[in-house]
Amino acid sequence: MRKILNGESITLGTCYYPEHWDKSLWREDLERMLSVGIKTVRIAEFAWSKVELTEGNYNFDFFDEFLDLTDEIGMQVIMGTPTATPPAWLSEKYPDVLNARKDGVLFRHGMRRHYNYNSENYRRLSSIIVEKFAEHYGKRKSVIGWQIDNEINCEIAEFYSESDDKAFNRFLQNKYKNLDALNEAWGTVFWNQTYTDWNEVHIPRTTIQGVVNPHQTLDYYRFVSDSACSWAKIQADIIRKYKKEDDFITTNGIFGHVDYQRMRDESLDFITYDSYPNFAYTLGGYDPSEDALRDRKWSRHLTETRSISPIFGIMEQQSGANGWNSGMGAPTPRPGQITLWTMQSIAHGADFVSYFRWRTATFGTEMYWHGILDYSGRDNRRLKEISDINTKVQKLSDVAGCQYVAKxxxxxxxxxxxxxxxxxxxxxxxxxxxxxxxxxxxxxxxxxxxxxxxxxxxxxxxxxxxxxxxxxxxxxxxxxxxxxxxxxxxxxxxxxxxxxxxxxxxxxxxxxxxxxxxxxxxxxxxxxxxxxxxxxxxxxxxxxxxxxxxxxxxxxxxxxxxxxxxxxxxxxxxxxxxxxxxxxxxxxxxxxxxxxxxxxxxxxxxxxxxxxxxxxxxxxxxxxxxxxxxxxxxxxxxxxxxxxxxxxxxxxxLGVKNPYGEYLELPEELELAVRGDGDNQFAFILNYSKNEVKYTIKSNVTDMITGEMVSGLCTIPGYGVSVLKLGNNHIASAYA
CATH class of the missing domain: 3.40.50.880 (Class I glutamine amidotransferase (GATase) domain)
Incomplete structure (x- = not known):
């Protein structure tokens, strides 16, 4: 049985980067995690060089030492494949792996996701490192699952390298078979774009005013998705040869120009989402008119995620202030907001929530993207809130495995x-x-x-x-x-x-x-x-x-x-x-x-x-x-x-408005999300405002957090959440 998303419990995790910290901190960090209810860590998604510092020379001592510790103390591990950040030697020796702008200028080493999916060298070298990881850690006791790459198509979802140009040409030849069919499909007689040789056909390029044939563009987006999906499948196929039977394969999203349903069918056991509602409060982008639905917008993103996997995971859940040194600054979550956003994810179908990150990095581009702990690592308010969240989710085991209810x-x-x-x-x-x-x-x-x-x-x-x-x-x-x-x-x-x-x-x-x-x-x-x-x-x-x-x-x-x-x-x-x-x-x-x-x-x-x-x-x-x-x-x-x-x-x-109105009287400030099975439904009522809000329960129901029977006029505090167990009768009549 899977260790997470098993239909029996809702579990918490965090993203951890052992390569960022002195080894003397590892045991203390892992034990502190367990003490507040965090049972899973994701590691290694940016750590290629820790295993292959120079080409062809592999050394697993670093992660062996860390996994010996997780085995010992009972911490579960999601192993990331480290392909989102190719090492410097690879970028320098094989420039064909680099992505490019539409005008052909290469994206150089120093950020992340600067590669392209169609470089033969990158596919070869990535396959090798993934196989090395899977072969070495596939049977490890504490490893419970695998994350493919990291945030596929994040930062950039368009690819214009020479490798992509050649691959796009092959993609079109396979699709259309001959130039007559392509010319007809693209309407190339317009503005004299007719092609007479396959060597004339390219990915979209820089043009006057940036205008590109719209039919070519549609095929190009299809191609980008095809490239991303085939890239993921290469890794998934390798991992499946070595992983334990119950271990899962996932990736984290969701981003543009990816057919995630195809990726799920070909490569994944389920999808995970990276949820950062604090983007709603990014400095310089504040619009008071959006206050009522500001971070509720993430319910839309969670609905998208649910369309891929009805029960899914959150690989990165907001736990602190966010921002790179180059932008995206946003404030620290207020007391209660981490709980609210966690419950927002659970309400929409997440049975696993992993917080980004445990410790805040003291260096690098993301040194202002705060985690649960600040730079000093001392106990703080957010750590206490995570502990309180764990206490709450332990009472929601009946919700696990239940799907979101919508008609x-x-x-x-x-x-x-x-x-x-x-x-x-x-x-x-x-x-x-x-x-x-x-x-x-x-x-x-x-x-x-x-x-x-x-x-x-x-x-x-x-x-x-x-x-x-x-x-x-x-x-x-x-x-x-x-x-x-x-x-x-x-x-x-x-x-x-x-x-x-x-x-x-x-x-x-x-x-x-x-x-x-x-x-x-x-x-x-x-x-x-x-x-x-x-x-x-x-x-x-x-x-x-x-x-x-x-x-x-x-x-x-x-x-x-x-x-x-x-x-x-x-x-x-x-x-x-x-x-x-x-x-x-x-x-x-x-x-x-x-x-x-x-x-x-x-x-x-x-x-x-x-x-x-x-x-x-x-x-x-x-x-x-x-x-x-x-x-x-x-x-x-x-x-x-x-x-x-x-x-x-x-x-x-059309008779579908407010289907639970017979049982709950809710003001607009509150979100209602319902998960259920054949026997019960669980209503999540979420208050995204900082003020307390009153609502009415019209029949006796069970408060899942307190265990008490409640009805009548109720008050939910600012950033508060109520989870109510509705009986079988509510299921039958909600859409009667």
Whole structure:
């Protein structure tokens, strides 16, 4: 059985760097850790030179001595592979390992993560050191797991070395087979980019105004992810040959241009996340308007993490002030904030929390990134708080192994995530909607999940087919799915979405959906393109909401709310819609396009109608929201980007808002997160403000920390957390 994430307990750890400290401190440090409940240390992720100081000369005496001590006193160890910081001899002797800027200038030795994944020399030398570590420590008593590299794609998530250029060319040749197919996919006839020889095809390079072919860029991001995933798999495959059966393999994230679902399937037992909510208080970046949801933003990051592994670990949890000597300065956590942030992680699915770091480094770039102990190493307030946290988590063993409970999911896939990164039209609506959905879910106490559709591709299938039944099983856990902007439509996901709706599910799709093909090129089909059979609507015209327009209102029955960023002007493709289909105050000529009955969807559109209309500007009277009755379910197409107001309207009208409102009355200042199994649910109530907040429990429940039965008006202190055990009856009725 695994020593952590075993479904039996929630455990604490810390990051330790024996190479930073005199050996005389080791025993004292480890014993002090155990005394406050820390049972696991992560080591070695930056320590290549401690084993291979010069090429080919390996000496494990240093870590042998440390692990002899951990074996002796019973401290568990997560062994990091040291590939995030190649040694100086390697960077100097093999310059092909270095990453480069887009203009070709190399990143030199002296920071970290300055290498590239595609250098043959780096893959060779990394494989050797990983194998040496795994062979030497794979059967060690105190080693319980392995961390691959460190923060893959942190600092930089783009790679432009010569090795990457050559690898990208091979990636494209494997994908497209011939230049005709590549030229077609990239639309290279535009601006005379047509390629006639594979030697002409390169990674994106420095251009005038930095503008690069968008279809090339999308393929480039896919390539970067492919490189990172194959890099991780090389290490995982080596470690699996030597590790003990119950020892795990993980890595810590999460960062850009990585398909983590693929990495999980190919290489990891679970993902871990590095959680630093103190970034919300970084000096020079303080915005008072964000106070209510400041460090609650990390709940969004934890939701992303949960989409990779429902039960996950925290490899680095904030425990002190943060900052490099070059920037990112932030204050010391206030009393209670370390507890709050720890419980935030646990509330979202973490069964292991490891604090960064034990002792604060007295030298180097991170000498202001404080750990639990300050430079002197003396006992302090934060150490006492860690001890108190341990006392609390010992009472939460019933929570271990329980998954986060949500009946609303936001759908994502990496093609659309990456497309929104460089396409400003997509980006403007995506950023608005993603922020609004998470904020509205927080304020209304409506738990949500993220589901990456690309996580259900068959990894053993060269054709990349979707495991539709497995995806449908996942989607069927939710009463409501929201795909904010399915700009790129991947045909492979449509069968599962269609079956979900046919079986009675509700699917909400936002504006700018369906207008791009898998290459990122715009479709010539009537919009919303391949989504027409599901949505039943037509989009004869669309526009950004002009800056001089003022508020554009939308009316849904008696509810009035505002549109954001964009306005798809909707009509229906059948005659069953309301009078709003044809708009208001329009001539017959203006409205003629609005009654189009497209043959390609007439057999699938059962009962589409306009639910809400725009009330302002020249598109007043056009549909802003349609609903299509499809099988036993419903598909809603919303013509705008989401804001908090519109999300709350959808939650309310579609019956998913505040599912625990019958049992808990919570103000906006408090976050509600629920973990549960078939027998019980555990409600985490978290106060991110420095002031005490009152809330009401409407039935008798158990406080997991105190063991007492509680009900009625309760007070939670500033930065306080309550964990309530809700009975089986709450599970059955929360979403009734």
């Amino acid at each position: 609303v999911a936001v759908l994502k896939d990496y093609d659309n995530v990456w497309d929104a990164e460089y396409d400003v039209w997509h980006k403007s609506v995506e950023e608005q909607s993603q922020k609004a959905i998470i904020n509205a879910s927080q304020r209304t106490h409506t738990p949500i999940d993220f589901v990456y559709l690309s996580g259900y591709l068959r990894r053993d299938d060269a054709g990349g087919h979707v495991n539709t039944e497995r995806l449908l099983e996942k989607l069927s856990q939710y009463d409501l799915l929201i795909y904010p902007h399915m700009t790129i439509v991947d045909d492979r996901f449509l069968p599962a979405l269609t079956k979900y709706v046919e079986k009675g599910g509700k699917l909400v799709i936002g504006c700018r959906s369906g207008y791009k093909e898998i290459t990122g090129k715009c479709t010539m089909e009537k919009l919303p393109g391949k989504l027409k059979p599901l949505t039943g609507c037509d989009i004869p015209e669309y526009t950004y909401i002009a800056p001089d327009t003022g508020d554009v209102h939308i009316k849904w029955d008696d509810t009035l709310f505002t549109a954001s960023v964009f306005a798809d002007q909707l009509t229906v493709d059948n005659q069953s819609g309301s009078e709003a289909d044809c708009g208001q105050n329009r001539t017959e000529e203006d409205s003629s396009c609005m009654n189009d009955k497209s043959e390609d969807v007439s057999n699938t559109v059962q009962n589409c109608k306009v639910l809400a209309t725009y009330e302002d500007d020249y598109y007043r009277g056009y549909g802003a929201l349609t609903v299509n009755k499809y099988g036993n379910g419903e598909v809603y197409y919303y013509g705008s980007a989401f804001n908090e107001e519109s999300v709350e309207v959808f939650f309310d009208k």
